Amino acid sequence: MAGMDTCIFCSIAAGTAPSYMVYEDSAAVAFLDLAPVRPGHTLVIPRFHVADVMADDGARALVDVGPAVHHVSRRLMEVFKADGITILQSNRAAAGQVVFHLHLHLVPRFDGDRPPVGWIRDADAAAAVASTHVLIAGG
Helix, strand or coil: CCCCCCHHHHHHHCCCCCCCCEEHHHCCEEEEECCCCCCEEEEEECCCCCCCCCCCCCCHHHHHHHHHHHHHHHHHHHHHHEEEEEEEEECCCCCCCCCCCCEEEEEEEECCCCCCCCCCCCHHHHHHHHHHHHHHHCC
């Protein structure tokens, strides 16, 4: 597949690039992010190369990483005595994706901590929910 020869995440999944692996199965791997937003920040990727959820195999990749996300989330909760887990996933550069191999960020969370992403409510978007629904759902 295109991109596999130069994709660092493909190399990690193949075991040819170093990583701090915390989980692996036949479909997915999970390893610590080297630029964490907090301790335990883990990336979960499918073993096969797929750029993002909109790629042809994006739906399959999401299914493939499900058991890994479940297992690692539970482990992070246990190890860090976390109160929750934030799961983040970005698609394409405009959304903040830097490595173009689908990956999910698992971030341990604690009551009262600083969110890893600064969500700001958009009042105009909120006022337009009904018209947005028509655009997306088709009427």
